[in-house]
Amino acid sequence: MKTSAPPSIRVEVVAEFVAAQSNPDEDYYVFAYHITIRNTGEVPARLVSRHWIITDGDGRVREVHGLGVVGEQPRLVPGEVFLYSSGCVLDTPVGTMQGDYLMETDDGEKFDVEIPAFMLATPGVLH
Numbered sequence: 001m002k003t004s005a006p007p008s009i010r011v012e013v014v015a016e017f018v019a020a021q022s023n024p025d026e027d028y029y030v031f032a033y034h035i036t037i038r039n040t041g042e043v044p045a046r047l048v049s050r051h052w053i054i055t056d057g058d059g060r061v062r063e064v065h066g067l068g069v070v071g072e073q074p075r076l077v078p079g080e081v082f083l084y085s086s087g088c089v090l091d092t093p094v095g096t097m098q099g100d101y102l103m104e105t106d107d108g109e110k111f112d113v114e115i116p117a118f119m120l121a122t123p124g125v126l127h
Contacts, residue, residue: 008040008041008042008043009038009039009040009041009076009101009103009113010036010037011035011036011037011038011101011113011114011115011116012035012036012038013034013035013036013097013115013118014033014034015031015034015118015119015120016031016032016034017031017120017123018031018032019122022122027091027092028089028091029089029091029092029093030087030088030089031089031090031120032085033087033088033097033118033120034084034085035069035083035085035115037074037076037081037082037083037101037113038081039076039077039081040078040079042078043105044075044076044077044105044106045075045076045103045104045106046073046074046075046103046104046105047069047072047073047074047075047076047082047101047102047103048101048102048104048110049066049067049068049102050064050099050101051100051101051102052064052097052098052099053098053099054095054096054097055096056090056092056095057090057093057095058091060091069086070085070086072084090120093121093125094119094121094122095121096119097115097117097118097120098114098115098116098118100112100113100114101113
């Protein structure tokens with residue numbers, strides 16, 4: 001059974017432009033993002049899968065689905081935090097990412113946790 005997300009899992013994102021791996025002359029922009037997932041609830045939950053919606057500066061949308069994150073399906077007990085970093089490549093100097101994680105409690109209850117939209121932008125591209 002899948003329910004709407006209880007207010008027990010919090011997701012925070014910090015994104016950055018990775019200039020050393022990017023090549024703007026070739027429309028190749030690399031961004032890193034650092035995720036903090038915090039279980040603020042009262043029951044353990046495992047991150048089963050991820051769903052990303054990536055939109056570049058020209059409005060092109062790409063969706064990514066996969067099991068876990070960075071090769072793991074972390075189980076967070078109440079009060080626990082899981083940190084990971086990953087990356088994204090765009091053809092434009094600006095874009096956005098958003099999505100959700102499918103979580104599952106120990107008793108099999110599944111629920112979605114929203115990953116709030118965040119900006120991917122090279123320095124100085126936005127005013």
